[in-house]
Amino acid sequence: MKIQRDSLWVGLFLCISVAANAQNVAGSGKDSYHVRFDFGSGKVEKGFLPVTPVTLYSKVLGYGFLPEASVQAVSRGGKDALKSDFCTSDNPFFFTVDVPEGNYDVQVTLGDSEGESLTTVKAECRRLMIEKVQTQAGHFVTQTFTVNVRNRRIADTSEVKLKPRELSYLHWDNQLTLEFGNTLPKVCALEITHNKEAATVFLAGNSTVVDQDREPWAAWGQMIPAFFKSGRIAIANHAESGESASSFIKERRLEKILSLMKAGDYLFIEFAHNDQKQTGPNIGPFTSYKKDLKYFISETRKRGGSPVLVTSMHRRNFDSTGHIVNTLGNYPEAMRQVAREENVPLIDLNAMSKTLYEAWGPEKSLKAFVHYPAGSFPGQEKELKDNTHFSTYGAYEIAKCIVVGIKAAKLPIAQYLKENIPAFDPAKPDAVETWSLPLSPLVQVIKPDGN
The missing domain is CATH 3.40.50.1110 (SGNH hydrolase)
Incomplete structure (x- = not known):
C-alpha cells in the first residue's frame, strides 16, 4: 500500500536536484518541475536519474518502486544508454514520484533491443492511460499521456472530508504513481513534466x-x-x-x-x-x-x-x-x-x-x-x-x-x-x-x- 507522506516535497525536490543533476529537476516549484529517469542496470543517460530494482521509494529519495514490486533489470549492452536496458517483472509493478498538485505530461519509452514487449500503463487508482503497447525485438515506442495529481488540501485553509478507505487510495497525495503491467512490460525511460x-x-x-x-x-x-x-x-x-x-x-x-x-x-x-x-x-x-x-x-x-x-x-x-x-x-x-x-x-x-x-x-x-x-x-x-x-x-x-x-x-x-x-x-x-x-x-x- 502507498506510504502516506507529509508536505515536505519542496525539500525533497531540492535534495534530488542537488544529489543527482541540476539538469534533471529544473527547479523545485511546481511551475518548473521536470524530472527524467533511466530504468535498468546498464549505462545511465546524461541528465537522467538511474532506476534499478533496488530503487525503492523513501521520503529522502522522493521516488522509487513501491515495496510490493518484484522488479528485474536487464542490460543488453550497446551505445544507447536509454534503450540498452530496462526494468521488467512477471507481475504488475508500481513506480511513484513525489510531485506537487497539478497536471503532468508523462513520457514513457518501452521496448527491448533483443525481445518483444507488451505493456499497459495505469496511473494513480487504476486510471487507464496506455493500452497494450506491443513492440518487436529491436523496436521501441515512446508515448506521452497527461495525468492529474491532487491532495486533500483546499487553499491551505481546509481539506476534503475523506472516508477512512480513501486514506489508502493511490491519490489524494502529492505523488504520481504509475502501474506497469501486462505479459511483457519493459520500461526503458520515464520523463515527467509539469503541464500548465x-x-x-x-x-x-x-x-x-x-x-x-x-x-x-x-x-x-x-x-x-x-x-x-x-x-x-x-x-x-x-x-x-x-x-x-x-x-x-x-x-x-x-x-x-x-x-x-x-x-x-x-x-x-x-x-x-x-x-x-x-x-x-x-x-x-x-x-x-x-x-x-x-x-x-x-x-x-x-x-x-x-x-x-x-x-x-x-x-x-x-x-x-x-x-x-x-x-x-x-x-x-x-x-x-x-x-x-x-x-x-x-x-x-x-x-x-x-x-x-x-x-x-x-x-x-x-x-x-x-x-x-x-x-x-x-x-x-x-x-x-x-x-x-x-x-x-x-x-x-x-x-x-x-x-x-x-x-x-x-x-x-x-x-x-x-x-x-x-x-x-x-x-x-x-x-x-x-x-x-x-x-x-x-x-x-x-x-x-x-x-
Whole structure:
C-alpha cells in the first residue's frame, strides 16, 4: 500500500536536484518541475536519474518502486544508454514520484533491443492511460499521456472530508504513481513534466464514475483518460463511492474542485443513484436534486468553467421481456430539465445505457458487471453479484458511451479525442471476447458504497 507522506516535497525536490543533476529537476516549484529517469542496470543517460530494482521509494529519495514490486533489470549492452536496458517483472509493478498538485505530461519509452514487449500503463487508482503497447525485438515506442495529481488540501485553509478507505487510495497525495503491467512490460525511460496549459476535466459523481482502487470493480471515470490525446486534456476524477450531489457539497469535494478550476476547465456532473435514497421534507428529484445541480452549475460558471450534465446509467434490472426496468425514478428526467433550464450540455448516459444493456441482454450483460463465482479472486469466499458496479469491460463500454455523448453535444474538447477511436454504437457493443485488460494486483471483495 502507498506510504502516506507529509508536505515536505519542496525539500525533497531540492535534495534530488542537488544529489543527482541540476539538469534533471529544473527547479523545485511546481511551475518548473521536470524530472527524467533511466530504468535498468546498464549505462545511465546524461541528465537522467538511474532506476534499478533496488530503487525503492523513501521520503529522502522522493521516488522509487513501491515495496510490493518484484522488479528485474536487464542490460543488453550497446551505445544507447536509454534503450540498452530496462526494468521488467512477471507481475504488475508500481513506480511513484513525489510531485506537487497539478497536471503532468508523462513520457514513457518501452521496448527491448533483443525481445518483444507488451505493456499497459495505469496511473494513480487504476486510471487507464496506455493500452497494450506491443513492440518487436529491436523496436521501441515512446508515448506521452497527461495525468492529474491532487491532495486533500483546499487553499491551505481546509481539506476534503475523506472516508477512512480513501486514506489508502493511490491519490489524494502529492505523488504520481504509475502501474506497469501486462505479459511483457519493459520500461526503458520515464520523463515527467509539469503541464500548465492543459484544460482539466473534473469529474463529480459516485461509484459508477470513481477511480475504483481495487479489482474487480471499475467505473467509466478511470477509463476515459485513455481516449484523449496527451498534453491538451487532463482528467481529474473527484468522484467517490456512495456520494450524492448534496453529500459531495457537504464533504467539500466540490469546494476542492472549484479551488483548482481555471477558465476553460470542465466539470462533468453525474449523480442519482444515492440521491434517490435520501428522504425528508423537500427532498426529491424536482426539488433538492435540481437545486444542488444548479449550484454545481452556477459555481462552475463563476470560475469560467464549463459544466456538463451526465444522466446516470441504469442499474442492471431486466423485465421478463428483456427490457430494462427504470430504477432511478424521475432523477434522470430532473437532470434533463436542468440542462434545458440552464442551457447546459447534456450527455444522456441514461438513455444510452438502456440501449447498451438491452443489446447485451440479461445473460451477456453479466460480463459487464461484477458477477464472479466464488474463488475468482484472493479472499473471495462467496460469489459476487452486483448489478450496479461494472467490471473493467463494462466500465470501458460505458466510457465509450461518454465519448459518443461528448461528440453529440459538440463539446470543444471533442477535438482532443484520439483520432483512431473506432466509431461506437451502444446498440452494437463490443464483444466481451475481444476485451482484455491485465488485472491490477490490488483486490477487494467488499462491495463499494452505493447501489
